[in-house]
Structure formats: C-alpha cells, structure tokens
Amino acid sequence: MTDTDPRTRSEAASAAAPAPAPHPATGPVPAGTSTPAYVYDLAAVRSAHARLRSWLPEPSTLYYSLKANPHPAVVSVLHRLGCRAEVSSPGELGAALEAGVPASDILYTGPGKRDEDLAGALAAGVRDFAVDSVHGIGQLDRAAARHGVRVGYLLRVNPGGGSRGAGLRMTGDPSAFGADAEDIRDHPERYTGGEHARIEGLHLYLATNITDEAALGDSLGEAIEVARTLYEAIGRPLRTIDLGGGFGAPYAREGELPAYPGLAARMTGHLDRALPGWRQHAPAVAFESGRYLTATCGQLLTRVLDVKESHGQRVVVLDTGINHLGGMAGLRRVPPLHPDVVGPEGVGPDDADRTTATEPLGPAMLCGPLCTPLDTWARSSPLPAIAPGDLLRVPNTGAYGLHASLVLFLGHPAPLEVVTDGGRVVRSDRLTFVRSAGP
Template structure:
C-alpha cells in the first residue's frame, strides 16, 4: 500500500497546520468532521424504506458532541450500558433508547426503566425474569426484545456474533422456552426479536439476504405462538474496510435489496430497526500523530509517533495496518539537519514501551520527515473510547470538532 499527500485545502489539514504555527508541542489529536457526519447520517436515514427506523449505536463513539450532532437526524440511540443511557439522556430526555448488552446488572435495568428506555434486549431467560421482577417493583411493564443467537452459519463477515457459540443472545433452540416464559411474566411485554448476527459486513447483497432470514424466523415464531409483534431489530453490522479502499458497503445496493425483502416478507405492523455505529461514524473521524523520530532497526524503518495504541487501539485489536496519509509540515526548530526517508516501507509505531504499539506496518512512503504528521482515516468509531488511555501516563490527545452548527 502506498500513501499520498492530502490536498492542502482540506479543512482537517488546515487545522493541523494551524496547530504547528501556534504551538510547540507535537501534534496529537482526534479530529471530527461534523458536517460530513451530518451528511452521511442523513443519507443513511433517508435511504431507508418506509417501515424502518435507525438507532445510532453509541458504543462506536459516545462523545456528547457526536450525539448532539446526530440527535436531530436518527430515530433514536442504542446503549450497551447504563453509562451510555445516561450520556444519551444528557443530550435528550425524550429520544427513544434501546438498551442491550449481555451483562446487565439489576441497578442498570432498574435505572434504564426509570429513564424510560423504549426497549430492553433480553439476553437470557434469567435476565427476562430479573427484568420482570425489577419492573414490577417499579410498577411498570418492560417492553423487551428477545436477542437470539441463530443456528445459521455466517462465514463472510469480519466479526461473527451468532451462528456459533458466543456470549450473545439466546440459543435459537431455546427460543420456544424463552417465548413461553416472556408470555407468562407479569411485568414483561414481548415486543419482538433482536437478531444481530454479523458485524463489519462488506457485502450489501448478503446483508439483504440476512434480513430475509430474520423475517422468516420472526414469522415462524409469531405464527407458532400467536404473538403480537411490533419490532424486528436487525442490529447493525454494515462494514468499513480499513485495508482496501476499493471495498465499500454500498448503502443503495443494500436498501434496494431490502425493499425487495420487505415487499415479499414483512409482517404487517412490525417495524424493522437498525443499530449502526461504525458505519455511521468511522469516516467522519481522523487521528493525527506527529512523527517524533525515524530509525532503522535490523533493516526495517520505523516512524515513532506522538501517540499510538493508547489513543487508537483499533488497528492493534484488529491486527491490520490502518490507512493513513502523510501531512508534510515545514516547521523545523532544531539547529541541525532534519532527518527524512524516501521511497521506503515504514512501520508506524507509538510511544509506548511495548512492541505491540503499532498502528501500521510496512507501508511505502514517498517521503517522510521528523515533524511531519501521519493522519489516520476512519478513526471516528472505536478509537479513543476503546483504548488504554492512561497506560504509561502519557498526555491525552486533543479532541477537535470541526463544522459545529451555531445555535
């Protein structure tokens, strides 16, 4: 993979250049393009067929500024902890919230009900019983979806959440028992099913077929148990390719296929819900890290960055070379020659005392100097919040939000 220099008129580049004009410390920042986020979110939401609703999964990026940006556009938010529910309620007291996750504590369930979540995903029969008990103590009825781990095989996605043993959901073979239990509990209203089976899928036609499988299962259970359903939650799972820029999840291809599926299989009165996170937020964010040193060890060239996996853990967690651009900066404050490399493969390593602190490996650069910046793309999701911020106690990066709308 080779890298190129971004255009100077790019507003992200302009912000980095301004940093170097005004400050002496090395560049280290997450930069978010809110205008791009708004436009992408509107395209995604407006492209959905009638009868579909979109909830942003805030685990991808729970920044208050991001939530405020998306709140007027999305139909609601999906939370995976009571902490995330609280963050949503700081932005909106009334926006619909879906609360999921495999390890809900009693206090979380009770507070979620008090904070008027729209739906809870029940991950087990034990959790169903606890939800009913806690709802009864509060004098309310909890609306729940049963999260189901299907027995079908889903081999083509980056992450597989079902079709094999995982900690997520109720085994498909145990669904009859879970339905009967839900119908018998006094403070639970079974509203439908949650079937999130794959993550980071890059094939839109496969994803439309997956929704077809979901509808078929929901219809079987509805007919077998005379259920009055309101929702089928198909989760997220729409993919971002970090290694091949030519591979994209084409939203229009997916929604075209989805319309065909809905025309043939939808259940009257049942809304189809989606919970994308990465697909919505990844492309709006960048991680900028200045090159602090260049060195050659055992024949390999390394660029040492002000930053690393303690800021941006995703590349290490997924074991890929994260795509970046070189931002050349002319400022040089030392009284000696500026080191540089030309037409070599470099490994971009962070400032931590571990050989695993690597963001990209063996990437060819035309020219790279100490003091230039590596600008990593697709850093708007699963970046800062999944990282070990305080390992070695390095200073945190800045978080910059470009394109805020004036109130």
C-alpha cells in the same frame, strides 16, 4: 417505543431524497491543533446518514449504536437527524442523555447487565431494553417491579448459520448474544415475560461490516425469515422487529462508504412476504448502525517524535499508538495501520515545497510511545522521508477509534477531540480520568 414518533416521518423524507455524493474521508486540519487529536466532521456524519437512510426500506426506524463513537456532539447530530440511541452500558447511557437524547428514545442492550445498571437506566426513564436469556428477562422484570413501572423488551435471538461477506459474524455459534432460536420456537412461554417486563419485539444482529450488497441482503433476509418463524411461534402481537445492521465502512485507511442502491427494494419484498403488516408498523421495522454513520467523519492526527535506524530498518515513533487507536488489535480486529503524511504545521499533503514527503525510502516500522513492543501499528509502512515534528493522519477513524482503544494503559493523556462543521471548529475537549473513593 412509539410507532407514531414524528422522527419516523422525517426519516422517510430523508430517504426519499437521492443519495448524496460520498463525503471526503479526510477534511482540513484545524490550524494550531495539538496532537494527538481526533477530528470529527459533522458534515460527514450528515452525509453518511442521508446515504444510509436512502437505502433502507420505509417506514423504518434507525438506531445509532453508541459503541462506535459516543462523543456527545456526534450523538446529538444523529439524534436531530432522527436516530434513536442504542446503548449497552451506564457510560453510553450517560453520553446519550448528555447529548440530549430523551430516555424514551433509548434502547438499552447488552448480554450482561448488573442490577445497578438496570436500576440506573430505569431511574433515568429508560423503558425499552433488549434481553438475551431467560435469566435476563426475570432480572429485568424484578428491577421494573422494584421501580413500580412496566417496561418492554426486545428478545435478542441467536439463530443457527452465519452470513457470508461479514467482517465479524455475531451469531450461529455458542454466544453470549441472544437466546437460541430453536429454544424460543419450541418453548415460547419461557420468553414472553412477567408482570412488569413483557416481550415487545425481537432483536436480530447476524453479522457486521458487510460491504457487498448481495451479502448484506442475504444476511438481513435471513434475519427476516427467523423473525417470521419466531413471531408465529410466540403467537402474540409484537411491536418491533429490530433487524440489526451489518453495514460496512473503511477503517483507518483511505476509502469511501459502500453503496447499497438495491437494498431497499430487496428488503421491501422480503418484508411484504414475511411480515405483511410492517408497512402499518405491525410490527415496526428497525435497523442499527454505528460504523457506517461515523467511520468517515473522523481522522486521527499524530506527530513524529523520533526517526532512527535499528538493525537496518527505519523506525518511526509517534505521539500516539494502540492506546488511542488499534487497541482491539489484540482481538485480531485491526489490520496494519498506514497513516498519510500531512507535513509540518500548516503544510498540506499536496504542498509542492514538501520535499521530505516525496523522497522514497525503505519501509518503516511504525511505533507508538508506549513502553511495550506491542505498541506497533505496522512493521513495514511505505512512509516517505519524514522527520521529528512532522504531522501524519489516519483517515476514517470516526468509528471504533479512541473508544475502542487502551486509553488507560500506561497513563498517557487522552487525545484531544475536535469537532468541526463546515470547516469551523464547534467543540474541542479531552477525556480525563479521576480516581474516586469507592462506595
């Protein structure tokens, strides 16, 4: 990780500009789009990036976490805006490289890495990693030795406590993520590395999906204090302090990105007190984001396959379900989903002639096409009168949509993925899965 990367200067220029107005959560539907289809708007990605950069302290680096949406077009535009890539699997590494991200701009993370994963990343030129344990440090050191290279790593930390306002707390309990802060403090010699892999920084990610600015500031402030304590315990210069993120975003419902107008000033004060060399990149400060950068860029389009009455309730069957959105519902991470009515082909939600979209009816059970009763988005959705063939949309699905779902379950085709920019379709493709012979 180089402290003089020119993208740092471009990020600072972006942050100097005032935050733009929020981009609409849903854009126009490309004519003739088959369903199911995810539509990603690159203009919304740029808008979200500008907003987030304007609320981060400078100088700082921003990583894009590919787990939110690894589509190459999305990754590419964020890299051109100055984001480095944070990946945690061979598939995400391949997506970043396909998108044009150089290996020198990739951070390879994850609590468990196979030897072949490390070998593939090293062969591709990746030299920056995050590790979570003493074993992980030794594993990386041995892998780097086999390749005849030297690499740096960020030591991920699991501090005590938690963060209020978090959608999901990442640390403070027994966890695969990170080494316990107390053990690092008491036994720093265990964590500084070997001949081929040496510690270059700390990686903290306390919580995610925090929409309240004060709560987010508390979480990042806690991370800064932990970093200060461990920096002193390690007793050697560190190049990077990665404070993670936690930036919230609406998911699969109407809504705008939260605003954090006072965050940069608050973080600057924390950093000046705890890490006084940070303004001179000693150490450099980094943040990560996935959902904030991409959530509002996406919408999922789906058509009604069937409408019927069952035991006194209206049941609506769609051509998509938990195989394409909401597969993480089994992990209790997804609320009921209530799509909006777009109408028949070519009809918008405000079309005055759309009579079936204005007649109120009782709530509907909203189901997908899978042969399991688990494929249910909502048991009581306030849909108007609709008919087979009608088009619905789920807004704000640019993050944790297709790639967080059960796309292989029951073998339905993956949805189309359409990328637009300024209302123009720039790419349209579909994931396919091919069975190949084993080694």
